Amino acid sequence: MLLDSNIIIYSVQSEYAHVREFIKVNRPHVSVISYVEVLGYHKLSEPEKDLFESFFQAANMLQVTSAVITKAITLRQEKSMSLGDALIVGTALEHDLALVTRNIDDFSWIDTLRIINPLD
Numbered sequence: 208m209l210l211d212s213n214i215i216i217y218s219v220q221s222e223y224a225h226v227r228e229f230i231k232v233n234r235p236h237v238s239v240i241s242y243v244e245v246l247g248y249h250k251l252s253e254p255e256k257d258l259f260e261s262f263f264q265a266a267n268m269l270q271v272t273s274a275v276i277t278k279a280i281t282l283r284q285e286k287s288m289s290l291g292d293a294l295i296v297g298t299a300l301e302h303d304l305a306l307v308t309r310n311i312d313d314f315s316w317i318d319t320l321r322i323i324n325p326l327d
Contacts (some may be wrong), residue, residue, distance in 0.1 A: 208323065209269070209299040211308035212244040219258055229325040234247070235307055237266045238298045240291050242323065260282035275301045286316060296320060 215237065217223045218230055218249070242263050246256065270293055278297035284289060288296075296314060299306045305321035306314060314320055 208233055208236050208307050209295070209302070210235050210241065211219070211295060211306060211310065213239040213309050214325065215241055215245050215259070215262065216308050217309065218262075219255065222281065226325050234267070234268050236302070236304060237263065238295045239270050240267055240294045242268060244291055250292040253293075269298050269302060271298070282317070288313070306322070 214226060214230075245259050246263070246309070267307055272317045275294060275297040278295035278300050279290070282293045282296055283290075292313065296306060296317065298304075299319060300317075305323050307323045307325060308314065309324055309326050311324050314322055
């Protein structure tokens with residue numbers, strides 16, 4: 208499994224303890240793109256930043272490779288999507304991982320992508 212950035216953000220919120228448990232039990236991968244998206248948010252408080260940095264240090268982080276870039280290009284040619292989403296989905300597809308996200312509708316058009324919403 209590969210966590211989308213939104214799931215990482217939800218996981219630190221008190222009302223989403225079940226998401227933290229899901230992550231603990233499944234130990235999914237994360238994309239380096241999520242690292243940039245989450246820690247690059249300009250309104251992070253210092254405690255949030257520290258928490259996210261600890262999370263990413265412990266995570267199995269997958270890098271953007273040429274194969275991931277090729278998949279992201281193909282996805283963006285098929286349908287308008289953000290660069291970050293295309294790279295994260297490209298990473299999931301390249302590594303044959305299900306994408307864990309709340310944004311099911313954003314990715315449901317990709318037939319070869321398995322999607323899990325732990326918030327359901």
